[in-house]
Amino acid sequence: MRYSYIKAREKTVFTKDIQLLFMFFGVTLFMLFSTYAFLVFKDYRFKSEIDDIVKQKVEFRTNISNMNAQITVVEKQSLFCEKVFTKNSVLKESINNLFDLVPSRITLSEAKIMQDGLILYGITPNKDVYNFMLQAPLRSIFHRTYSSFYPAQNGWLRFVSTNYIDEEELSGAN
Structure with missing residues (x-):
């Protein structure tokens, strides 16, 4: 027997409200898990960037x-270059001063410059010209001065002048 004009519908546990509730919870859980995955990924990226920065820091x-x-x-x-340049400038100036020191009547044939001395070879008209014009300035510069004279074929005298500065004076000046 039937008392109703409509057909009875089947009742399920999953009503529209429950389906909506499950969908809401599903979307919420999906968003939570995706946020968690995003944060885990970002944490991994930050750690790898920190490692790279530490490596760069060590490299730098x-x-x-x-x-x-x-x-x-x-x-x-x-x-060293400045020292060499200074020494070369001083040596150049010393050589110029040496040649300025030699009078026109005396001719130098050779000059040997040493660390603590100077040896000059040359020709002079006589000993007096040498003694007054070259030996006197050399004695004012050097501590010990020795001269040797030999007759030349043209009547002039060949000379060898060895001049030294004492080592104590050199070390005291430095």
Whole structure:
């Protein structure tokens, strides 16, 4: 027997409200898991970037130490070059002063410059010209001065003048 004009519908546990509730919880769980996965991925990326930065930091420090070593070498070379340039300038000036010191009546044939002395070879008209015009200035510069004379074929005298600065004076000046 039937008391209703409509057909009875089947009742399920999954009503529209429950389906909507499950969909809401599903979307919520999906968003939570995707957020968690995103945060895990970002944490991994941050850790790898930190490792890269640490490696770069170590590399930069080694590069800086290498550059400092190279700077030290270049500074030493610069000081050495400056020292050589200064010595060359002083030597050039000394040679110019030496040739300015030699009078026109005396002719030099050879000059040997040593660390602590000077040896001159040349020709002079006589001993007096040598003694007054060259020996006197040499004695004012050097501590010990020795001269030897030999007759030349043209009547002039050949001379060898050895002049030394004492070592104590050199070390005291430095």
